Amino acid sequence: MTGARVLVVEHEDGTGPAQVGERLAAQGLVIDLCRPWAGDTLPNTLDGHDGFLVLGGSMGPYDEERAPWLPAVGGLLREAVARDMPTLGICLGMELLTVACGGEVRHAARPEVGLCELTPLQEAAKDRLFGPFVDADTWLSAVQWHWEETGTLPEGAVALLTSERCAHQAYRIGTSVWGVQFHPEVLAGDIGTWGSSDVGPLQALGLDPAGVVAEVAREETALRELWGAFAEQWGAIVTEDRSTVEAPPSA
Template identity: 75%
Template sequence: MSAPRVLVVEHEKGTGPGQFGERLAAQGLDLDLCRPWDGDRVPREPGRYDGLLVLGGSMGPYDVDRAPWLPAVCRLLRAAAARDLPTLGICLGMELLTVACGGKVRHAEHPEVGLCELTPLLPASRDELFAFLTESDTPPCAVQWHWEETSVPPEGAVPLLTSARCTHQAYRIGTSVWGVQFHPEVLAGDIATWGTSDTGPLQALGLDPDAVVGHVAREEQRLRTLWGGLAERWGTVVSARRRRRDGAE
């Protein structure tokens, strides 16, 4: 039997799946990387993929002049959600999932950059991915890097996480489709180049790029454990759905 296959959509150079990809590969999942920024065609349907991972990027979900493939990614996300295919949208990926499924995204009044605390909501305690966050007395923290945010989630979306500056940090659609505004896939090395390219916007927020990266570096082991575990939980969902599909055929 072949390994479960995950389609990974990457929106620009330097925004790959990071530790998320490493954990999924270690579980035996095959990752097919789609890079529309480099000319790859975005599939119309998820086909026989067992999971869909849509990553972040510096553009917003409505920036079709800058990234003309975004409507195609929305179409793909909409098809995945209709099938309840195991899906995870990260940062821009969540914003695209929101738009694809009928919600709204706006420019954030208070952009989040660097390490920020998250607050699990009551439904998270019953969620397949996020229940583990409710079992600790220590608030989870995650890397944030966004100037856009979901203002109106898709109808029926279950809110899972929030933060002081961003109401909708994570939600679930159906049983297997998740969006997260934060970046569980990145560590200090991943965001070092982001700090360089976003120097002006960070300084406008009163932030020093080197200090932001340094803060993440000091928490790296915690981030590896926390969000690497999330990656493995999502990989387990993908594999379990694949086994059910094989059993039904």
């Protein structure tokens, strides 16, 4: 039997699955990378997939003129919620999940860029994705790069993480659909081009692009260890849920 199959949606050049994709592939999961920005056609359904990963991008969740495939991604996210299929929406992916499920995304009053501390909420310790990483001794910090944020959670969503500037850093819908505002997939090398393309907006925030990348580079080892393990935990959930679905009924 081949490994569990994950549909991955990439919205823009330079915003691939990075270390999350590497960890999933190392676990034997099959990655179906769809790049609608490059002309790939999104599937009409999640049939044939066991997990769904929606990545980030510089557009916002309402920028349908710039990225006309966004409504179709929203439809797939609603399908994932209906199926309770293991799903992870990252940054724009979380914002699309929020909008698709009836929540509200707004412009952030205080955008987050660079390395930021995360604070677990009470439900995080019981969550099967975040639970292993939220004990008192775990360092929780991640790369942020967003000017939009979830203002109102979808109905029934369970808040899991917060931060000083952004109330909703992670949430769960059902048992298996997660959105995260931060970027568990990237390291310093991945965000180098982001800094180059966002010089003006970063300077408007009083940030130096090279300084942001250097800050992330200083914590590279810890980021790789923490969020690499997080990716593996999500991959294990995809595989576990697929095995549960595929297991024959007991005699």
